[in-house]
Amino acid sequence: MSGCDISGALSLLEAQAHLTEALSTAVAVETLPLAEAQGRVLAEPVTAGLPLPGFDNAAMDGYAVRLTDLLTTDTLTLAGKAFAGAPFIGDWPAGSCVRIMTGAPVPEGAEAVVMQEEVQILADGRLRFTPATIRPGQHIRRQGEDVAAGSVVLAAGLRLGAQQLPLLAALNVAQVQVRRPLKVAFFSSGDELRSLGEPLGPGQIVDSNRYAIACLLESLGCEVLDLGIIPDDPAALRSAFLQADRQADALITSGGVSVGEADYTKELLSELGEVAFWKVAIKPGKPFAFGRLTRGTRGIPFFGLPGNPVSALVTFLLLVRPALACLMGWQLPPPRWLPALTQAPLRLTPGRQDFQRGCLFVDEDGALRVASAGGQGSAMLMSLAAADCLVRLDPPAAGASRELPAGRRVWVWPFAEAGL
Numbered sequence: 001m002s003g004c005d006i007s008g009a010l011s012l013l014e015a016q017a018h019l020t021e022a023l024s025t026a027v028a029v030e031t032l033p034l035a036e037a038q039g040r041v042l043a044e045p046v047t048a049g050l051p052l053p054g055f056d057n058a059a060m061d062g063y064a065v066r067l068t069d070l071l072t073t074d075t076l077t078l079a080g081k082a083f084a085g086a087p088f089i090g091d092w093p094a095g096s097c098v099r100i101m102t103g104a105p106v107p108e109g110a111e112a113v114v115m116q117e118e119v120q121i122l123a124d125g126r127l128r129f130t131p132a133t134i135r136p137g138q139h140i141r142r143q144g145e146d147v148a149a150g151s152v153v154l155a156a157g158l159r160l161g162a163q164q165l166p167l168l169a170a171l172n173v174a175q176v177q178v179r180r181p182l183k184v185a186f187f188s189s190g191d192e193l194r195s196l197g198e199p200l201g202p203g204q205i206v207d208s209n210r211y212a213i214a215c216l217l218e219s220l221g222c223e224v225l226d227l228g229i230i231p232d233d234p235a236a237l238r239s240a241f242l243q244a245d246r247q248a249d250a251l252i253t254s255g256g257v258s259v260g261e262a263d264y265t266k267e268l269l270s271e272l273g274e275v276a277f278w279k280v281a282i283k284p285g286k287p288f289a290f291g292r293l294t295r296g297t298r299g300i301p302f303f304g305l306p307g308n309p310v311s312a313l314v315t316f317l318l319l320v321r322p323a324l325a326c327l328m329g330w331q332l333p334p335p336r337w338l339p340a341l342t343q344a345p346l347r348l349t350p351g352r353q354d355f356q357r358g359c360l361f362v363d364e365d366g367a368l369r370v371a372s373a374g375g376q377g378s379a380m381l382m383s384l385a386a387a388d389c390l391v392r393l394d395p396p397a398a399g400a401s402r403e404l405p406a407g408r409r410v411w412v413w414p415f416a417e418a419g420l
């Protein structure tokens with residue numbers, strides 16, 4: 001079988017659809033205090049028990065006025081003060097205004113707040129306004145203008161972060177129903193692998209993939225069960241598979257999914273479970289295995305990433321991340337591929353969608369452009385470290401040129417959008 005043999009390979013879309021369909025059941029639900037819910041996925045929609053703002057209040061430091069008081073004069077006396085947390089109380093006689101600070105409740109009957117910069121304080125303490133410039137309702141934040149009480153503010157399936165937590169806190173939501181963390185086991189397989197810091201013998205390399213996989217899993221909020229480096233030995237691999245099956249919700253491996261003589265991963269998966277597919281027509285990442293371990297009672301899903309470091313990262317982003325999102329109950333929006341113009345010619349790959357590493361910039365005309373981040377080999381870590389996006393290149397039509405000229409539109413997925 002050649003390195004370009006893609007017979008029986010699924011397209012990326014087919015593989016993604018298969019994963020979404022196979023992994024529709026999310027982990028269990030638990031109740032957490034809001035302070036511990038960062039990064040968790042909401043299991044239930046949240047309904048507002050309060051309006052926001054909770055009361056009409058000032059948006060500026062200044063003076064609360066009634067417009068009728070300013071019909072015949074531009075000068076008002078001061079009736080009192082309103083602070084955030086200490087409302088104005090007492091009488092508000094005609095012909096007067098109330099000094100008010102940002103966030104303070106506006107006194108009953110106030111029709112506008114005038115910024116202090118627009119008010120002149122006279123020697124006798126009275127305040128002079130410019131009535132023609134005052135709009136009814138200005139600088140008053142109305143009760144419920146942001147959130148109406150009883151409305152659904154967050155849908156189930158949202159992941160809670162710095163954007164959502166303040167909304168829930170403002171609504172005095174002290175506890176939330178969230179999915180428990182997904183526990184993901186992973187190991188690296190290969191006799192050549194050594195742990196970071198160990199001396200390297202002939203032909204040995206550092207197990208670098210685990211630093212990408214652990215980092216990606218942690219950023220998704222998964223609990224990581226690190227099973228270490230497993231040699232190319234069926235008995236050791238079998239035991240690691242079975243441990244993951246007992247202790248985790250999913251298993252990720254890297255290496256050993258291709259066709260080499262020491263590539264046992266797929267073979268063992270057939271013995272301990274079932275392989276749903278193991279080839280996807282993408283570059284990098286053609287050998288990617290998905291299946292289930294069926295020895296245990298739960299049938300945990302298994303993702304076999306290719307050993308090449310770039311292939312492992314790219315298949316994680318394109319296939320594993322959305323699959324884990326299903327298991328987390330996270331309604332992960334599909335990637336937003338953006339149009340960009342190629343800065344220089346790019347080489348296309350027959351038969352496979354190619355996901356090259358690129359660097360984005362905006363040219364002098366304001367157009368988004370993408371340049372290659374460097375060497376595109378599946379084991380090349382420098383261009384991966386330098387890149388800020390994936391560039392999606394469709395295969396050339398039969399007989400067409402394998403070179404895409406400069407200035408052509410391609411689709412890019414910024415790494416920041418991919419959670420990197």
Ligand SMILES: Nc1nc2c(c(=O)[nH]1)N[C@H]1C(S)=C(S)[C@@H](COP(=O)(O)OP(=O)(O)OC[C@H]3O[C@@H](n4cnc5c(N)ncnc54)[C@H](O)[C@@H]3O)O[C@H]1N2
Nearest residue numbers: 002003188207208209255256257258263286306307308311
């Ligand atoms: N005859 C064929 N050979 C290969 C094919 C093929 O279709 N036919 N596919 C190639 C492609 S594409 C890829 S990708 C690799 C994937 O192979 P495996 O998943 O079986 O991975 P290994 O053979 O174990 O390793 C490949 C490469 O990656 C290095 N590696 C492995 N694990 C790690 C790790 N944890 N950290 C860093 N680097 C790692 C390993 O040393 C190899 O250099 O197969 C091609 N071959």
Ligand code: MOO
Nearest residue numbers: 284285286311378
């Ligand atoms: O398809 Mo492999 O993943 O290029 O190196």
